[in-house]
Amino acid sequence: MYHSVICKTQPLGEALLRCAQQQLLKRNCSAASSVLSNFETLAIKVPKPFVYHVELNRPEKLNAMNNKMWMEIGKCFDELSQHPECRAIVLSAAGKLFCAGIDLNDMSSMGAEIGEHDDVARRCKVLDKKIKAYQDSISSLEKCCKPVIGAIHSACVGGAVDLITAADIRYCSKDAWFQVKEVDIGMAADVGTLQRLPRAIGSSSLARELAFTARKMQASEAKDCGFVSRVFDDKESLVNGAIEIAADIASKSPVAVQGTKLNMVYSADHTIQEGLDHIRFRNMTMLQSEDFLEAVMAQATKGDPPKFSKL
Structure with missing residues (x-):
């Protein structure tokens, strides 16, 4: 279903090219990674x-x-x-x-x-x-x-x-x-x-x-x-x-993994319906992420696993 929606909203080749360009730009222009504190214990x-x-x-x-x-x-x-x-x-x-x-x-x-x-x-x-x-x-x-x-x-x-x-x-x-x-x-x-x-x-x-x-x-x-x-x-x-x-x-999409943990922790203290509402509202945004498009295309074409951008 999501694949068909994506194809209807924009040509697939353009979408993949745009995603690749965005990833390359992020990797080349990202600031230095944050440094962790030093710990004694x-x-x-x-x-x-x-x-x-x-x-x-x-x-x-x-x-x-x-x-x-x-x-x-x-x-x-x-x-x-x-x-x-x-x-x-x-x-x-x-x-x-x-x-x-x-x-x-x-x-x-x-x-x-x-x-x-x-x-x-x-x-x-x-x-x-x-x-x-x-x-x-x-x-x-x-x-x-x-x-x-x-x-x-x-x-x-x-x-x-x-x-x-x-x-x-x-x-x-x-x-x-x-x-x-x-x-x-x-x-x-x-x-x-x-x-x-x-x-x-x-x-x-x-x-x-x-x-x-x-x-x-x-x-x-x-x-x-x-x-x-x-x-x-x-x-x-x-x-x-x-x-x-x-x-x-x-190796998985950090958007997907972090969203999964967030919802599982939330759902442990809420009703099933509240958990469903929580993930629905989150995925309204996250299903528009480049991670989703790349993962779907990799599965559909049985190509190499995608390399996801940092999050």
Whole structure:
């Protein structure tokens, strides 16, 4: 249907020529790509075109999440969301395990900050600000318009579960295990697990069991319940597999992929009709993109996959 509409509105040869000219102009005249910030607790690599690999990088501390890491995660994914060179992201971790959860030693600084105030209202304000900052940091993965693939090996504990539940796709290695640890340290998880885990596994009963008991969930169970979609033999094959999937995603139209994520995130919190309305209003514009024309023609002619412009 769309092919016929395009052909009626403009000669096909002229349309393709115009698209090619526009792409060439953009590639030759585009400004230098934005530069990412430097991070102390994260390592960022580009293993494939348009694929960014973010590693938690405190291996000497078992990648425990200190305040610096919490803040840098949010900053990193906010920047990658806007970075024109990035179309897909792999999130993994350096060292022998994925993440040991909250850095309890670092929590003393928060205690000192709270201790500066005698009044409960002032203490609550400090905690509210800190928790909100951590929530926003985790939510940056979900709000990032680029797909995020979590690649988890060995232990994934506490705050790390919050982190990966905000990813779009989750893979793990055979030695991976997951633990909602917060009740063991006298608190309720407050930065995303209690909201996202039930949706991720599709079972309120299992999610509550894991959250109430703090028991470990092994890789096989995580696969069976749908928390992860693939299990790899080891960390190396896990990371390589995640990067290959990310490269495949990055080869697609960024207009299409980002629009797909945007609508799927939106639809999770809205009715089916609201989700349909949302994508209809978006595609009123996006179906006029050069990406759509090029992809349709490549499929129709069975030619080489198109090279999409940066977005």
